[in-house]
Amino acid sequence: MTxxxxxxxxxxxxxxxxHENPDGDCLGAQVxxxxxxxxxxxxxxxxxxxxxxxxHDFLLRHxxxxxxxxxxxxxxxxxVVLLDCAQLSRVGQLGERLRQSGKPxxxxxxxxxxxxxxxxxxxxxxxxxxxxxxxxxxxxxFGVPLNQAAAEGVFLSLVSDTGWFRYSNADAEVFAITSxxxxxxxxxxxxxxxxxxxxxxxxxxxxxxxxxxxRLLHGGRLAMVAxxxxxxxxxxxxxxxxxIVLDPLRSIEGVEVVALLKERFDGAVKASLRAxxxxxxxxxxxxxxxxxxxxxxxxxxxxxxxxxxxxxEQAVAAAxxxxxLGR
Ligand code: 5GP
Ligand code: MN
Numbered sequence: 001m002t003x004x005x006x007x008x009x010x011x012x013x014x015x016x017x018x019h020e021n022p023d024g025d026c027l028g029a030q031v032x033x034x035x036x037x038x039x040x041x042x043x044x045x046x047x048x049x050x051x052x053x054x055x056h057d058f059l060l061r062h063x064x065x066x067x068x069x070x071x072x073x074x075x076x077x078x079x080v081v082l083l084d085c086a087q088l089s090r091v092g093q094l095g096e097r098l099r100q101s102g103k104p105x106x107x108x109x110x111x112x113x114x115x116x117x118x119x120x121x122x123x124x125x126x127x128x129x130x131x132x133x134x135x136x137x138x139x140x141x142f143g144v145p146l147n148q149a150a151a152e153g154v155f156l157s158l159v160s161d162t163g164w165f166r167y168s169n170a171d172a173e174v175f176a177i178t179s180x181x182x183x184x185x186x187x188x189x190x191x192x193x194x195x196x197x198x199x200x201x202x203x204x205x206x207x208x209x210x211x212x213x214x215r216l217l218h219g220g221r222l223a224m225v226a227x228x229x230x231x232x233x234x235x236x237x238x239x240x241x242x243x244i245v246l247d248p249l250r251s252i253e254g255v256e257v258v259a260l261l262k263e264r265f266d267g268a269v270k271a272s273l274r275a276x277x278x279x280x281x282x283x284x285x286x287x288x289x290x291x292x293x294x295x296x297x298x299x300x301x302x303x304x305x306x307x308x309x310x311x312x313e314q315a316v317a318a319a320x321x322x323x324x325l326g327r
Contacts, residue, residue, distance in 0.1 A: 086119060
């Protein structure tokens with residue numbers, strides 16, 4: 001192909017990384033790319049800004065993950081591959097260190113606008129359901145068959161970003177790839193159980209509590225839940241994946257947008273927005289310096305939790321009106 005595949009081919013020690021709190025797509029795509037590069041005789045390392053969470057630790061059966069916080073030493077590397085995001089500012093402190101290294105950066109991503117990120121070369125397709133689908137295309141490009149571990153990585157990417165094939169991004173490519181992955185030995189129920197059937201006993205109470213705190217606004221079109229610092233501390237003690245609070249809220253008839261606001265340890269607020277139909281949540285969070293996709297987007301807001309709640313509430317009201325869903 002391109003300058004992008006050239007860089008992968010030429011560079012021996014690539015450091016694979018991604019956004020803070022890496023999700024299933026980011027980690028799965030890293031797994032697959034790591035195995036591709038190994039098959040090509042290269043020496044890649046996966047180094048993330050945060051450790052891999054408990055839900056994803058099944059990946060350690062076949063793939064080594066490292067993380068670098070603060071000044072902890074980095075392995076020697078000749079180039080960087082940034083997966084599932086395009087800006088080093090999303091890679092925490094590690095991102096700044098990678099920038100200062102001056103090493104070339106390649107981006108593999110499926111977010112809107114990622115060709116304008118920090119990559120010197122990039123493979124970006126905002127129509128792709130997951131970053132893992134792009135890595136799957138790379139296997140094709142290089143003529144390398146997927147081993148079982150790489151197949152599990154791509155599978156994790158696809159199920160993470162399509163909500164197990166329920167969202168509108170679950171297109172023909174997703175189902176075609178998935179059939180190949182299962183044929184290559186992926187155990188879908190093992191992946192499901194590893195992700196969702198190992199929760200802490202407190203998790204059901206946390207979920208119930210988050211639901212109690214949720215509010216329906218704008219005539220039932222916006223469902224919002226704001227979780228403060230103390231709540232987030234309880235959640236992190238129980239390894240609670242806050243993403244699961246989005247789904248019950250999305251199930252309410254008439255809800256067009258779900259907003260989850262989480263107060264972070266540093267006082268900033270992490271916003272996660274999801275849309276059901278015509279509201280473009282990517283456009284909403286772009287106004288706060290965030291990004292993502294039309295139906296799933298997020299932002300880090302440097303303001304108090306209360307201020308973030310009103311800002312999102314107002315922005316969603318405007319977006320509902322624009323989509324002809326206001327009143
Ligand atoms: P989530 O709400 O699950 O964190 O993210 C939803 C989507 O928005 C993902 O595709 C994610 O990469 C993107 N996203 C989340 N937070 C940010 C952010 O702070 N900046 C940008 N550019 N994208 C984000
Ligand atoms: Mn993704």
